[in-house]
Amino acid sequence: MSYKNFPMVPRVIFGRGSFNQLSDILAPKRLSINAPFIFLVDDVFKADTWLTSRIPLSYEDKILYISANEEPKTEQVDDLVEEIILNTKERPSGIIGIGGGTLLDLAKAVAIMLTNEGEAKDYQGWDLVKNPAVYHVGIPTISGTGAEVSRTTVLTGPSKKLGINSDFTPFDQVVLDSELTKNVPTDQWFYTGMDCYIHCIESLNGTYLNAFSQSYGDIALTLCKEVFLSDELSKTEIQEKLMMASWHGGMSIAYSQVGVAHAMSYGLSYLLGTKHGIGNCIVFDHLEEFYPEGVKLFKEMKIKHNISLPKGICADLSDDQLDTMIDIALDLVPLWENALGKNWQKKITRKKLKELYQKM
Structure with missing residues (x-):
């Protein structure tokens, strides 16, 4: 090996x-x-x-x-x-x-x-x-x-x-x-912070997980929960802890990989130009099947910070456009393998992806 x-x-x-x-x-x-x-x-x-x-x-x-x-x-x-x-x-x-x-x-x-x-x-x-x-x-x-x-x-x-x-x-x-x-607008602060949170969830629930990525992922996830769910932190503490969460989240995926949310958000980004952070949030909101605990907590964070995600961004897309997004997403083999294992192609179909995109 x-x-x-x-x-x-x-x-x-x-x-x-x-x-x-x-x-x-x-x-x-x-x-x-x-x-x-x-x-x-x-x-x-x-x-x-x-x-x-x-x-x-x-x-x-x-x-x-x-x-x-x-x-x-x-x-x-x-x-x-x-x-x-x-x-x-x-x-x-x-x-x-x-x-x-x-x-x-x-x-x-x-x-x-x-x-x-x-x-x-x-x-x-x-x-x-x-x-x-x-x-x-x-x-x-x-x-x-x-x-x-x-x-x-x-x-x-x-x-x-x-x-x-x-x-x-x-x-x-x-x-x-x-x-x-210090001057980042709240919605942007939330979407970008959630990129880190989703890094952690995808890394910690992936088949590529090992002690190296887990140690960083655990720290990042703990920091994210403090930042987005605690009422005890000062503004300075929030800024410092989120900066370290970002660093540790990045380190966690360096030795493992991201998963379903990132693969699908690449599709949104390529076709619709959706910014990465918000794209991850739009996708992750619909991934209870893959990350039940992570999505539940995400929805709590969304409510706490009064964030409403765009809806219906895929409502008027043609079959060709949906196919383009599905192609982009499925091309990211290491992400699917991390999320679903070596036999990921048996678990995720084009039809399934199309249904998920159409909910967004």
Whole structure:
């Protein structure tokens, strides 16, 4: 039997205000005055001088503001790489992603594509990347996706939604400053936090489960329950605990896998452009059959935070469109195998998936 030898983020800094140390972190990594640091920043911060004024720019360093309203696309990665190459004298010293999962995934993908030929879509899959990425740093401003810790960058390509899963994908450095999450709107905070919660449920109930993933999953699940069900925590404690839940949830799936909700939400995302967090919630709401306890608790959290999910998003879809979503979902073999075991094809049929999608 061969065991996974997976990479972890080598350097992590945690603590409120740790963002202020970014200059000290980056300085030794600068290759030359002509090799800039490129900051990919969620454009919601464009007018937020509290954050942007603290980004340490010098020499040719640049901030590129990017909308996170849509899921990241392979084409978007290619455009960013081209823009960076055309406007820098030398290969960048590093790529720094500041934002939620979309920005972190884009930062990882751009760092990879600056050193690998071809287009981003060519690398969707497992272990297709040949060359190490340029130095890259992840700074989450919302918690839950686990993108700050994972070895994948999930992208929607021309024919599929699939990550660039490789040993070169993880960040070289992560800055976990929970203060950066203080202004996240409640619904977005909930949807992204539920991404973490669903990571835990899928990992802990999967056939790939082992002591490594269970230890991280248990911690993440406990933290999620505290954050979303307790009335005892201060705002600061909620921000700090959810940031750590996200980290542990990401670590849990690093050595196992996600399951039914993620597979089906990839279908929604590919066809309808549904954002990942809310897509997971829409799907998970209907998965009592697979995760009875997890869904029951999810519904309690939904009520407590007064969240109403969109309904009827698949109501007017044609059979062809439903088939496209089913194809995307079924293509994610490791997710189904984790959720339902080696004989998963006997347990999940196209008809079953179609019925589930039609409820959403």
